[in-house]
Amino acid sequence: MTGGWDAVVVGARVAGAATALLLARRGHRVLLIDRAAFPSDTMSTLYIHQPGVAKLSEWGLLPALLDSGCPVLDTIGYDVGGVRLAGPAPVMPGAPAALAPRRLVLDRLLVEAAVKAGVEFVDRANLQELVHSEGRVTGVRFRTASGVRTEHARLVVGADGMRSRVAQLVEAPVELSDPRASCVYYTGWVGISTGFGFHESPGNWIVRIPTHDDVTLISTYFPQDRFAEIKQDPFRHHLAAVRGTAPELYEQLAGAEQVEQIIGTGDQQNYFRRGHGPGWVLVGDAGHHLDTISARGITNALLQASFLAEELAGRVDDPAASARFTRRRDEELTEPYRSTLELARLTVTPSRLRMLREIAGSPELTRRYFAVVAGMLGIDELFDEDELLGDDDGLDGDDVF
Ligand SMILES: Cc1cc2nc3c(=O)[nH]c(=O)nc-3n(C[C@H](O)[C@H](O)[C@H](O)COP(=O)(O)OP(=O)(O)OC[C@H]3O[C@@H](n4cnc5c(N)ncnc54)[C@H](O)[C@@H]3O)c2cc1C
Structure with a gap:
């Protein structure tokens, strides 16, 4: 192809396949590569929160997912210290519930949709190095069964997971990190x-x-x-x-x-890497990873793919667009990161138990609590002014987890 690709996406699971799909649907020419042989499974407990399901629905993939026999998770129970919260799962436009599809099903569906949108997909393609020109990344070099291939692109998207080779090659700085929890x-x-x-x-x-x-x-x-x-x-x-x-x-x-x-x-890292640089961007776990206890990785990857495609709607190599993507990622995902780390401490404080007991007594508060857990409401929206926060009982937003 003369002139190269608009984007080469490295990594073809939830972050990469979704990004490739969305960029192709906006008319960009996209090459998607993955070193795994697809369809391919991966370690995961599969849970997708409602905002992630809503994205799949927006992209037209929900009917196929439901047709695959994926059960609809429309109730939730939470037991802790003698307190039981139970109720319907929260709903939002496009998301009738949460889902936990097999990754073999979900990842294949995303790749098939990307290919249908015009993406060229090459599996068993292991990224070796990046190509540079005049101080920016301008392509990739990867190994396949038939040899080494070089492809040029206006943007290289690293969607290659927590041990991202793209992040390593561009030396993306870690801007925020916490110990494994x-x-x-x-x-x-x-x-x-x-x-x-x-x-x-x-x-x-x-x-x-x-x-x-x-x-x-x-x-x-x-x-x-x-x-x-x-x-x-x-x-x-x-x-x-x-x-x-x-x-x-x-x-x-x-x-x-x-x-x-x-x-x-035991290797669940907690970090935000810088999300972009000249000719490159990181999406999904490659740019931001958090303890899996809150089951947000897939949802976060789908949201990030959506942010990135929206910001790159004009020119994929516009540095201001990549910077906007990173800013949006950090704004939207820092609060869930903090509450995930809090949950991963695995402590049950008396003040949190008091708060959960209060919530369990109210169907409306229970509904709102599960909406916070799903990432549909901010922690500060859980209680009305006159309900709990601001009382003298010492509770604050950190007590949610
Ligand atoms: C035990 C466990 C349970 C989890 N449970 C949940 C859960 O319930 N809900 C949830 O939302 N999240 C969960 N997660 C997290 C979730 O699986 C990840 O956040 C999500 O898969 C990230 O997607 P991604 O596309 O960014 O990266 P990945 O899924 O890691 O995909 C990266 C892809 O890049 C490819 N790749 C890597 N290097 C190269 C290279 N050099 N060349 C070419 N390709 C390359 C890999 O082959 C891979 O296919 C869990 C994770 C673990 C470990």
């Missing part, structure tokens, strides 16, 4: 009927997530400083955590069939 292990079961929900006790966070084929994933979070111990025998610790923190769920395991072996990680 939790570690996580999960299994998959058939025969559990509890729906979506979470359970918490000091040092443990348990989530049950129904997905395709009647499978419910159960994930258990532990403090990072227990990782060395937990990884010696993760299944034993996983079951002990479920038994101690979610006894009703544990009872159901006796009659259920475990269909997925335990899997997990």
